Amino acid sequence: MTSSMLERKDRGDQEVQSITTSDWINFYQAAALLTDKTGAIQLVNGTFTSLTGYSSEELTNIPLSELISLSSDQSFEYKSINDSQKFTTIIRLSDGSEVYCHVSKSTVSPSAGIQLDLIQFYPFTNQELSNLKSNGHTSDTKIHNKLTDIAQRNIAILETIPDLLILFDSEANVIEVHQNPNFPVSHLGWMLKNKNLHQILPEKSSKIYEKFSDINKSGNPSTFYDNIEFGGETRFLEYRLVSVERNQILAIVRDITDLRKAEKALYLNQERLRHMQQISGIGSWDATFGEKTTILTWNFFEILGLENPETELKADQLYHFGLVHPDDLKWYKKTIEDSITEKSDSYQADYRIIDTKNNLRHLHTEAKLEFDSLGNLRRWVGTIQDVSTQKKAEILKASAFQISQLIHSQHNLTHLMEAIHQIIASLMPAPNLLVALSDDNSKEIDFPFCIDPKGTPDQESARKGLIGYVLGNGEPLLVSASAIDLMISEHIIQKPALIPESWLGIPLKTHDRVLGVLVLQSYTPDITYGEDEKNILNFVSEQIALSILRIGSDEALLNAKNEAEESSRLKSSLLANMSHELRTPMTGILGFSEILHEELEDERLKVMASTIFKSANRLMSTLNSIMDLSAIESNIDSLNIKPVNVKSTFLPLLRNLHSIASDKGIYLRTALPPTITVVADEKLLGQLLHHLLDNAIKFTIDGGVSVSAYVNAQNKSEAIIRVSDTGIGIAPEHHKLIFEEFRQVSEGLSRIFEGSGLGLALCVKIARLINARLWVDSVPDKGSDFYIGLPYVLPDTFEVAVEPEPVQIINTQRLSRGPVPEVLIVEDNEINRRLAALYLRELCNTEMAENGYVALEKIKRKKYDAILMDINLGAGPNGMSIANEVRSLDNYKDTPIIAVTGYTMQGDREKLLSNGCSHYLAKPYDKKTLLRLFSGILYG
16 A cells, blocks of 8 residues: 555654645644644644534634633643643533543644644543542542543553554444554554545455454454555554454554564575575584474485475484494494583584485584583584585595505505505495506507406407407596497497496596506496596596506616615715714814813913814814705705895905904905896805805915906906905916816825815806806916806896995893893703803803703793704704794793704705794804894894
8 A cells, every 4th residue: 555645754853744734734633733832723633623613713823722721720831831741631612511631742844944833632531531530530630630640641551552553343443543653654543543444455454354253253363464565665564453342353553564674684694594505515403402492404404315304303303323324323423422421512523424315425513512500401503514525535635645655665566556456445346456558569458457256358358348449549438238238239349258237447548648447347236337436536547557657667767766866865864964963063162162262361272272263163164065065966946046236245254254364364355346236146156255265265375365346348248256366376287177076286195275175166066056157367376366257237227235234243241220131042962052051141041951851841931031942952852843832832922042053954044944943043153153143132
């Protein structure tokens, strides 16, 4: 029903819109009039004129107070009545009689800029008048007070009812209407005033009238639902019909539009949830226990492959024990029972079911449990998910991986195929399996593996049968006995000695080459193969083919490969162990000799300590050269070629090299423009410069060494770095020899200069890796010039900002304020523990731990400001695993952990820094290096 009547929208001032001054007030069901703000009557409705007997013309512009009948001791003050105020009074009618009324007042705006007061009158019912009379109220004051009390109580009760109340007689005539102002369909009450149901809803009246008749006969309440169009939208209404006295029917009309919208939104959400669960293979349930058990499910029985039960659900149906695989049933039951017995708040399980179609499926379930104060299960909610696809994928990946790994454990085809047979048998029935391999040259078919009671096929039948067909076609073939008969009748294949019930052949291919065929066949109807089995075997066939191909390779070549790998492994292991085993004791030798040199006062003993220190440094130089050579040979892929500034690369080398040159009494000069930038690996370029300079200083007795860089005048795209010395020089015939490993011009017993002979050999390898030219010009007894030619980056294409290396001042004094930092030294070597403690005594307090177990105990008991962590701690956890565990502690998230290690091969530093350590310190380290590091860590 669409209304063309007055549209009224309640606001703060109850503004009335879309009105005409002559007729809108007539839509009010109560007797109503409009007054101006002084109380003068401006307009009345038909109900008011009918009630009072006055005409509208008689009432226009007269004060409202003239219609109010009060006793002599009362007065009526119109302005004292507030907006929205409700009160009780007596109205004087045109015939001189009086009527008791409930009155309400509100402000309306019939047009822009005009405000009037709307006064509505509700005459007392006969019952209210009877009550007044029986109570003996005769005076005006008493009557007025009683009327006020009753009116206020009744109005208050009515205002609490949000519904539309309609009282009908037995013929569906409207007797009385009460409409709450907040009722959404604002005009419905007005329409019903003094009407009959047939007039209001002619198209629906007969159906509703039948309900009226039923209620009159039975006396039982009835409820029905309907909808109307109002304000451009559909409003849903609930009608509750109740039989009352004198064959009257009370209709309670409630607007349930918002409820319907909420129900619809809930339904849509549930449908979306159900749809998403169907897509993702998830079902769920919600069971509540108590006086009544309520069980709700969503896509639960669909996941199990069952029909939704039409009867009330029971908890046993949620268990679905009858579907659970026999091998999983016992522990699945125990999981649920233990969770209930132990009052666990949740559980989860992965198990298998055999559904009604005899399919094996994998399910994953997660559930939450809630218990009451007595320990009784109150609520049980959870989900089940079909994870069969994921499980199959995991199994296939695992199987493919297992097959790929067989090449490392199996060394002949028989053992390989036995292992593959076991893997395939774990995926599907495989009582009869054979492998046929074809020789590319002779075209003969060989059967290196065959498990079949009928024996190995002969060459002829295999070549002209199903095996030959797959070899020629190169595609998987799945056929039944009837399909084989058809292929025979069509002369596609030759008839075998015995036709199997089911035959599955998978070509073993590597790229486009077919090596052979993997065959599964069954001679009984109990075992048949389908698309799932074909897809599984097809998935792993390439790995099987690769494994067969590799196993079939020449054994001598395989042995040679194994020997080469073993040799490489031993070399790497030897170098790594040699690095650790030499660097660890060298830490103690260098450290304590340095301390002795600093603290001894006897000059003779100081010279001895210095000699020990220099000799140990010589050993370390040789070790570093060997390590660098090994690292360069085995880590070609880790190069980082980029624009590198020559001067900034050289600056870190200058400090140590100046000290060495100064000790020899020779000079070290540099002429490196800040704009010279080359394309190279920065780390390797630094090593290259270091070895050239070290070599130049070593072979220079008088004079000195100069380093310069410039752009090649003949080739502007090349920059040249020159290292010149005034040393012993090199004869032309020895220019190639000096770049060989472990070679010097003076060798054997006649050797004059110390060194391993690796420095220049390393330079050649580094130059080759970074695409650099390396050559030498030398004159015996005059000196040598070594040149490095590298790609030059023009200044206008690469902006360079070279800053001098900051000189860090080592604070060797403990701070005068605040607590003294606490440092834990974790080191299995007692000498190195003591050495580190001596080095750090000027900066902090130290504690020691000789192994990982002691370290973890101390770290858990006490908060340290920093940890000096040796990586190789012998038996027990190593330093890297300790660092990772320490990082899991809340109070050690950001604590500096300095990795100290003799493992200095390429990649060791990065590995340690990505596994819990914040700093890296290679053995051996000197006092200055350690103090500089800890000064920055502890004191900023």
